[in-house]
Amino acid sequence: MKVEMSKTKRTLCLVALMLTNLAVMNDLVVIPVISDLYGEFAGHMGLVNYIVSGPALIIVLTSLLASFLCKKLDKKVVLIIGGVFFTVGSILGVLVIDPYYMAFMRTLVGIGAGIEQVVAVSMIADVYEDENERAKATGYYNATMSFVGIAYSYLAGVLASSGVWKNAFMCYLAAVPMLIFLFLFVPSVKPDKDAQEEKGKEKEPLGFRFWALEISWFIANLLFGATVLYYVAVYVSENLLGDVAFTGMATSVKQIVGFILCLFFGGIYKALKRHTITVSYFIAAVTLVIMVVAPSKFCAVVIATICGCCYKIVFSYMYAHGFSLVPASRIDDSVGITTAVYGIGTFFSTYFATWLMSVMHTDRATETWMVAAVAFAVLGVVEIVLGVSEKKELS
Numbered sequence: 001m002k003v004e005m006s007k008t009k010r011t012l013c014l015v016a017l018m019l020t021n022l023a024v025m026n027d028l029v030v031i032p033v034i035s036d037l038y039g040e041f042a043g044h045m046g047l048v049n050y051i052v053s054g055p056a057l058i059i060v061l062t063s064l065l066a067s068f069l070c071k072k073l074d075k076k077v078v079l080i081i082g083g084v085f086f087t088v089g090s091i092l093g094v095l096v097i098d099p100y101y102m103a104f105m106r107t108l109v110g111i112g113a114g115i116e117q118v119v120a121v122s123m124i125a126d127v128y129e130d131e132n133e134r135a136k137a138t139g140y141y142n143a144t145m146s147f148v149g150i151a152y153s154y155l156a157g158v159l160a161s162s163g164v165w166k167n168a169f170m171c172y173l174a175a176v177p178m179l180i181f182l183f184l185f186v187p188s189v190k191p192d193k194d195a196q197e198e199k200g201k202e203k204e205p206l207g208f209r210f211w212a213l214e215i216s217w218f219i220a221n222l223l224f225g226a227t228v229l230y231y232v233a234v235y236v237s238e239n240l241l242g243d244v245a246f247t248g249m250a251t252s253v254k255q256i257v258g259f260i261l262c263l264f265f266g267g268i269y270k271a272l273k274r275h276t277i278t279v280s281y282f283i284a285a286v287t288l289v290i291m292v293v294a295p296s297k298f299c300a301v302v303i304a305t306i307c308g309c310c311y312k313i314v315f316s317y318m319y320a321h322g323f324s325l326v327p328a329s330r331i332d333d334s335v336g337i338t339t340a341v342y343g344i345g346t347f348f349s350t351y352f353a354t355w356l357m358s359v360m361h362t363d364r365a366t367e368t369w370m371v372a373a374v375a376f377a378v379l380g381v382v383e384i385v386l387g388v389s390e391k392k393e394l395s
Contacts, residue, residue, distance in 0.1 A: 003187050013127055014137055016117070016181035018144040019246055020079070020116035022088040022174050026055060026109050027346075029171045035234045036165035047099040049350040052230060058110025058225030059117070066118040067336040075126070075189040076182075078191050079119045083179045086112025092171035097166065110343075118339050121319070126189050129132070142316055147257035149356045150252050157248010160353070167246075169345060180280050204289045204327040206334065213325065214337065214377055216277070217318055218345040224311045225349025226256070226365075227257060227288060228304050234365045236303070239295040246297075254305040255259035258312040265316045274387050277317050277383070280310040281380035288373035292366060318342075 005013065030037070030052055037048050052059075062082075069078045089108025095101075120141070128137045156168035232254075233247045240252075261268070270274055285309035291299045318338055326334045358366040 002179050003189060005127065005187060008151025009185070009187070010127055012181075012185040013187060014124070015121055016185040017120045017127075018141055018177075019143070019149040019178040019181050021145045022121040022172075022178045023082070023090075023113040023116040025148045025152055026090060026113055026119075026172075027052070027189070028084070028149045031157045031230060031251060032085060032153060032157040032213065032233055032244055033160050033217035035164040035166050035237045036160070036232065037243070039040060039210045040165070044099045045354065047103050049354065050097050050103050051099065052108050053225065053347045053350040054103060055110030055113055056225075056343045056346035056349075058107055059114035059341045060347070061116030062111050062337035063118045064336050066115045067122075067333065068362050069115075070119060070122060071191050073191070075119055075123055076186045078115060079123070079186060080179070080384065082112045082119065083175070083182050084112070085109075086116065087175040087179050090169070090175050093172065094166040094169045094244070114339070114343065118336055121335055123186070124136065132327070138319070139262065142265070142283065142319075143259055143262040143383040146255050146262050146312065150240055153248050153251035153255055155180070157245050161234070161243065161245040164252070171367070203333075204330055206326050206330055206337075209386075210325045210334065213318070213321075214341050216383065217314070219346025219375065219379060219381045220311070220314055221342055222352050223375055224284070224308075224314075225346045226353035227369050227372050228308045229311060229346075230350060231302055231353060231365050233299065235291070235295070236300050238364050238366050239300075240295050241295070241300050246300075250301045250304060253301055254308040257305050258309050261309055261312050262316060263315070266386060268313065269317065269321070274321070276321070277314055278380050278383040280317070281376045281383065283307070285373045285380065286377035288369045288376065292369050292373070313341075357382075 020333050037051060041048050066078060066082070089105045089112060092116055093102060093105040093109065095105075121138070124137050124141060133151075152171050154170050159167040159170055166272050232251055233244070236247045236250065272279060283309050287303050287310075290303050291307070302310065353365055354370060357363065357365060357373055360368060360371075362368070
């Protein structure tokens with residue numbers, strides 16, 4: 001649905017939508033204190049796993065629900081509802097230091113994050129009708145995602161370095177101005193009546209290429225989450241490389257480079273095209289092997305950053321190339337599905353990590369990263385095979 005706005009209002013709206021990344025990137029606050037959480041609730045490993053990655057599971061449900069709600073309600077209303085859930089769940093998240101209470105509040109965070117991510121991306125398409133302007137706005141949105149990650153990671157590490165891990169959650173106070181911006185600057189976007197009239201028609205299929213990419217996306221989230229996304233703090237701790245502040249700094253460096261890559265993703269994609277994701281998988285495999293074989297502060301900062309940035313590239317690729325594989329009438333559905341798959345893979349990543357540790361009979365997560373490296377290499381080979389197959393179909 002096209003939204004008529006002045007340039008100033010459109011800019012303020014984009015700023016408000018970019019601020020929703022405060023909800024989307026919520027897990028970056030928790031990452032620097034993961035080791036503390038496992039220590040605090042040593043007898044509740046399953047609950048700690050949920051506290052860390054549970055919101056990603058909730059995102060699966062709410063991302064699909066958000067698409068449905070947008071067909072029934074004003075998108076601004078849906079966005080504000082999501083903002084309220086996130087604000088309450090995040091700010092009050094450590095009011096009580098109890099694993100069950102924290103798991104519940106993290107559930108509220110997941111509800112808010114799922115709604116914000118889907119509706120914000122959808123509204124960018126509504127506000128920016130021109131394809132080039134829309135692409136630019138989407139790039140800014142993704143870059144802001146990394147910038148928020150930088151701020152969250154650094155501040156959480158600094159706040160927790162005082163010895164009180166729950167201080168990291170003070171970062172979530174930023175949810176208040178986010179909610180204010182959503183109230184003030186996001187326009188009303190009511191359901192499209194034409195789309196509602198066509199809901200009885202048979203939907204066009206998404207196609208094999210889309211679903212094959214989604215399977216790859218699921219596995220990638222599983223592997224990245226079980227290594228450099230959630231376990232940098234564990235890697236640093238297991239290999240005696242530094243404290244919480246060092247972990248926060250290492251994670252921030254990763255986010256800074258990721259921010260820059262998102263700004264220039266268009267050029268990367270233009271140069272590599274279909275091979276963008278393949279190259280990312282192989283780089284991820286090599287970097288994980290290096291981190292396992294030669295653990296060091298250099299690896300925790302530089303090599304982990306290279307590997308983590310592969311995730312940024314794959315993430316952007318999914319929202320750039322993935323949507324080009326589906327019919328125009330199914331783009332909104334593909335947004336919800338891609339976000340849901342992201343949530344499923346991310347949620348199960350921590351359970352996958354602890355399961356691998358159990359299977360390999362080790363109490364160290366670092367050793368399991370070699371398995372992830374092999375899996376990334378396999379994904380890269382599969383992408384090469386699919387790429388060759390697609391060329392044959394087009395010829």
